[in-house]
Amino acid sequence: MQAGSPNTRQSSSPASKGGSARRRTPRSRNRAPQSPSAPKPSLFDQVGVTAVDPAPFDQLGLPKALVGELTKAGLTEAFPIQAATIPDALAGSDVLGRARTGSGKTLAFGLPMLADLHGTSARPLHPRALVLVPTRELATQVTDSLKPMAKALGLYVREIVGGMSFARQADMLRRGVDLVVATPGRLNDHVRQGTCVLSAVERTALDEADQMADMGFLPQIRELLNHVPAGGQRLLFSATLDGDVDRLVREYMSDPVVHSLTPSAASVDSMDHHQLDIAAEDKHDVLARIAARDGRTILFVRTKHNADRLTRKLRSVGVHAGALHGGKAQNARTRILEEFRRGSTTALVATNVAARGIHVDDVSLVVHVEPPADPKDYLHRAGRTARAGATGTVVTLVTDDQRRAFRAMAGKAGVKPTATKVSPQGANLARLTGAREPSGVAVVEPKAETNRNPGSGGTRRGNPRGRTGAPRNGGGPRGEAKRGEAKRGARRA
Template sequence: MTTFADLGLDPKVLSAISDAGYNEPTPIQAGAIPPALEGRDVLGIAQTGTGKTAGFVLPMITLLGRGRARARMPRSLVLAPTRELAAQVAENFDTYAKKTKLSKALLIGGVSFKEQDALIDKGVDVLIATPGRLLDHFERGKLLLTGVQIMVVDEADRMLDMGFIPDIERIFQLTPFTRQTLFFSATMAPEIERVTNTFLSAPAKVEVARRATTAESIEQGVVEYTASRKDRQASEKRALLRALIDREGEGLKNAIVFCNRKTEVDVVAKSLKKHGYDAAPIHGDLDQSQRTRTLEAFRNGELRLLIASDVAARGLDIPAVSHVLNYDVPSHAEDYVHRIGRTGRAGRQGKALTICVPHDTKWLGAIEALVEKEIPRVESPLKAPPERERPRRGGGKEKTAGEKRTAPDTSIAAAPEPAPKEKGGRGKRGGKGRDEPVVGMGDHVPAFLTRSFKPKSETTEEPADG
């Protein structure tokens, strides 16, 4: 059995690991740490939730134990695709480097440039950043990358999805070619492979799981649902989400609900709160301080439902998430793997449920092709809406067989009887004259409307009163 002590880490790092309550490394840590300590480039491929972050933070702290940082010239660089993931790497660094004198700076959006510049000016050993903010500082002349000894790219496939690969390539070119590179990803798309072939030198490849696999500890299910009418799909889908939450009951201690669009995140969160559920949104358009507060509340158990866009799908280490609910089927199959990887972490059991409407069927098929298995179908907690009876035109009810339509009582019995029509009389139609009483106008029909008006006939006698 391998322990952290067998990997050659600094004693101060081992002490911090012990304080954190860890004894045995995960497979990705056991595979990546030894070659990293030898100074080799590392290409790590592992599904989310397997401990990749510690796999590069621990050897980095050990390697940086000697030496001092110079102003505006960080000694190591960690690139992360999102603010949340960058902040999580910073927390890991604080945990494992607490018994050393190494310093760090976090460069992310939503924080003032002035505070970040002050940290960089002092000199930092580890610079943790998102690509866009890092290049902002560099272009303002506040940062030099010529002193970088170790460069880490975390969640590289997410970088690809978010369009950061050109930025990553530029940052690689700004760092010394003698640097050591640690490159981690959950999947290996062709574009990612091209970057690794270009910028990594004879890397030690550590692959601890089949590409794009889902953990066996996660129970998966799909609820296929067709709305009663197209214009009711959104409201009925939100009702289905609430019914799923209710059906899980106390087993759903907390859950991340994923939506494809930021606007949908806000709508779903507002709807759940309106119906009395403990929910809050998190996505890229929110203020960084609000995102941090929401994430901390969820991590500390003060918030039950976190409604998120894919900004929260990658790398967030919240160990005790009991459920992941995909309100939308992700349009990129790889995102499904990362989303449901938020549950079932560190050997715990988890559950992932996905709502699939007819429009999403093609995306669900792509997911099943990627993970190479069919996701079980789960019965909907909502009964199919009854078909609405179509009213007949005119509001009348349909006649049963043999039933004759009867004219309504118009209360015009007192109206004068029309004079009998003679042969060849005008207005003759189908054997009936036009002199029948007009019906359907209620009790107040003027008498003259019910009388017959016909041409004067020679055989017809004039009334006695003229």
């Protein structure tokens, strides 16, 4: 196994591609024997933290057209994860990378993929590169980031996700797409119906691989990777290498160059973490005052029902709040996220959908309305603030009966929150969060959102053209939630 370093990056160049010689074979032959009872260190643990000096994009071996487009966007110097991984990816190596959320991973895998595709075009139904992501919102974010770069090279990047017209996506694939950004469930639908063929895919990237494993996507990812030629390049980015992700690495990557830019707990360093001890009866008043603060705030809840209920309560007291969860139609999710980005909605009430790779600039406060049970959930949610070198604050509302469990979870997450007792009108709450009294003037509720997604229902059988009719299980968020939870499970993304 080789480990990437700044010294080896200088010799990497696009001319040294070696993807055609790559085989999908386990790498256990390179590992020292271990006692069955000894814990197996991950590849990230084995290589330690990669030290990377800043590097201008024009020194990484990228095509001039790409460098020019980056310069137009105000990007001249690569982030550490980009400086570490781009030359190795351009050289044709499989790359396994870890970096904190908001560190620039999209361009780290996207730029070398586009550079390698430059000069040729895709056949109908046969994309040449593939990026797999856990959620629709992250697919949109990745697509939007790469489209200007692709256009500079005469390439086409498109997203393939659930909740959008299957027929339109099939049409798009028939016209030819160079790089597809997809969620596993919807892409599998296209592969099974013959509207997407993966036999020409030369490069595959998996972004947020550990999150896809947590969401139950691993069987679908394996099914897709089994359709991709074995000799292709694999780029995999993950915060952790738990069992399922480690198996993906062993089965589908060949001697990857490993770059670990940050240890697993390092993403919490640029945030202030607070445990707000509250009385249970004060909780809703505390939340209303926090949500009424200046600045963008994300409030995380456990269920879709809780997200909708809290949003209604906040709007009733004058807070411009919106709910984001998997039970909403894709057009509603897109609209709510765009309103949050623009600032017309200042408080986003979300389930873990928004913790999975969503990037919105200037989120200054993340609120755990209930303490998460899983340290991974805490870190994913917290990562919505303090992105790309910024700082932020993370607070968790904790009642007496939750205190012990929260402290244990925080310890596993590598977090030492400062505990402070707060009350709705108390100075401590205002000091730590910027909380203030809401206006009391109810915000008008938006018109009822239909959850009919034209053309999205025929992705399995009997409706290959995406014909629409009355939504099954009824319209509205409840009907969509039933379809998403009961019939598609992890496929809903």
